[in-house]
Amino acid sequence: MSMTYEECVKACLECLKECNICLDACLKEDDVKMMVDCIRLDRICADICSLAAQAMLSNSPSLAEICELCANICEKCGAECQKHSHHDHCKKCAEACFKCAEACRQMAS
Secondary structure, eight states, X not given: OOHHHHHHHHHHHHHHHHHHHHHHHHHTSSOGGGGHHXXXXXXXXXXXXXXXXXXXXXXXTTHHHHHHHHHHHHHHHHHHHHTXXXXXXXXXXXXXXXXXXXXXXXXXX
């Protein structure tokens, strides 16, 4: 496994972790309704990060497409989390999402 693979897998797993932490924390916010889009995107982002990591580890023939999709979803999730950056969990999640998006873009090309 090349270094790029390892870095990208690491970015995906970190993003998956931050999305799950963010999702859980959003559910505990006083105004959960305001966090609905964030919660939805956290969930799908965690799922695609998991899939992308698995695709890299198994050398999937669909790797480029999965990484491209992962990058797009990470960017959407990061942008949504940025709107709530007064919450520490959203701020950390946005950073992890953008880092993962960049890594997956490189992997897809």
